[in-house]
Amino acid sequence: MSRIAFIGLGHMGGPMAANLLKAGHQVTVFDLVPAAMQSLAAQGAELATSAQQAAENVEVVITMLPAGKHVRGLYLGAEQPGLLEVVAKDTLLIDCSTIDANSAQLVAAQAAAKGLEFVDAPVSGGTAGAAAGTLTFICGGTDAGFVRAEPVLAAMGANIFHAGAAGAGQIAKICNNMLLSVLMIGTSEALQMGLDHGLDPKVLSDIMKVSSGGNWTLEKYNPCPGVMENVPSSKGYEGGFMVDLMVKDLGLSQEAALLSNSSTPMGALARSLYVNHARQGNGARDFSSIFEQFAKTKK
Ligand code: NAD
Numbered sequence: 001m002s003r004i005a006f007i008g009l010g011h012m013g014g015p016m017a018a019n020l021l022k023a024g025h026q027v028t029v030f031d032l033v034p035a036a037m038q039s040l041a042a043q044g045a046e047l048a049t050s051a052q053q054a055a056e057n058v059e060v061v062i063t064m065l066p067a068g069k070h071v072r073g074l075y076l077g078a079e080q081p082g083l084l085e086v087v088a089k090d091t092l093l094i095d096c097s098t099i100d101a102n103s104a105q106l107v108a109a110q111a112a113a114k115g116l117e118f119v120d121a122p123v124s125g126g127t128a129g130a131a132a133g134t135l136t137f138i139c140g141g142t143d144a145g146f147v148r149a150e151p152v153l154a155a156m157g158a159n160i161f162h163a164g165a166a167g168a169g170q171i172a173k174i175c176n177n178m179l180l181s182v183l184m185i186g187t188s189e190a191l192q193m194g195l196d197h198g199l200d201p202k203v204l205s206d207i208m209k210v211s212s213g214g215n216w217t218l219e220k221y222n223p224c225p226g227v228m229e230n231v232p233s234s235k236g237y238e239g240g241f242m243v244d245l246m247v248k249d250l251g252l253s254q255e256a257a258l259l260s261n262s263s264t265p266m267g268a269l270a271r272s273l274y275v276n277h278a279r280q281g282n283g284a285r286d287f288s289s290i291f292e293q294f295a296k297t298k299k
Contacts, residue, residue, distance in 0.1 A: 002025050002152060003028075004061075006029045006030075006062050007062070009029055012130045013036075016135070019130075019133040019155055020156065021045060022155075029046070029047060030049075051080075052081060058088070059092065061093050062096060063075075070097070071095055072106065075111070076110060093107075093117065093118040094119045094153070104140060117141065117148060118141065121137045121149060123135040124177075125157070126220075130156070134157065134158040135157035135158070137156075137159070139153075140164055140169035141165070141166055142166075170252075173249075177253065178264065181246055184217050184223060185270055188291040188293070191291070192224075192291070201227050205222055221240075223290065237282075240288070241287050242287065243278050243286070247271070247278050250270055250274055253267050273293065
């Protein structure tokens with residue numbers, strides 16, 4: 001069992017840290033929002049007063065933060081010393097946030113210059129996967145870093161992939177989220193068209209799930225309210241994966257497409273539709289709320 005610092009206890013990080021505790025690891029936690037730490041304390045975590053304090057004298061640091069600027073700021077330092085300055089020799093650094101590959105490569109290079117392994121390990125599986133410990137981890141980094149990260153990540157996930165060198169995990173992750181956004185929008189417009197023709201969305205979902213239109217959003221995350229229990233669409237689109245984070249990921253995918261001169265027309269359209277949805281005040285709602293853009297009656 002390892003001594004682990006877990007920094008960033010939001011929708012994803014909170015349940016992920018809880019699974020490390022359940023697996024018997026000794027976990028010290030920190031979040032800028034003190035309230036986010038309280039439920040972890042009740043589950044046996046030690047509370048730190050800063051990220052730097054959490055990261056001292058541990059074997060592994062795990063971060064789960066919103067975006068690249070937060071990850072660069074925390075590891076490389078801005079107003080406070082960066083984590084690269086305060087961690088013990090040989091500490092393994094794992095960042096599970098979804099960020100741009102350039103930031104992941106920059107932090108990995110600066111970590112390597114100090115003899116530290118940094119693994120980018122963004123996740124797929126949503127808040128339900130985080131709670132159930134069934135996330136997919138998509139790693140980028142050296143073989144040695146990946147081998148060390150794998151047993152730690154196993155306490156929080158069911159599938160662990162090594163996509164390639166530093167930053168490769170982030171590229172694979174944004175390819176996945178670009179596809180997810182397209183599937184969510186396509187599923188939403190198809191379900192609404194069925195509704196407009198008087199179909200029962202549950203029956204239509206059951207049909208499409210086992211037909212050639214079947215996809216993850218129909219199986220696990222139906223965007224039409226009332227079709228599935230325990231998904232954001234049946235809870236007023238609360239919780240889950242925020243529209244603002246999907247907008248961030250789609251921006252990252254378009255930046256990546258520019259760098260590689262890739263043609264991604266569906267990804268570009270999906271970004272535009274999600275930006276529009278966010279601008280209408282939906283940024284903090286779950287990304288399946290894009291369904292309302294197609295509904296006859298809006299909120
Ligand atoms: P969130 O906004 O709920 O949580 C982020 C947490 O980080 C917040 O509690 C915030 O206070 C904390 N934080 C920010 N800067 C910090 C700092 N310097 N020190 C300590 N804490 C800090 O976001 P989330 O939904 O948990 O997502 C986290 C990451 O995971 C994002 O990159 C997101 O794209 C990715 N992701 C999210 C989901 C999902 O379904 N929510 C799924 C896959 C991947």
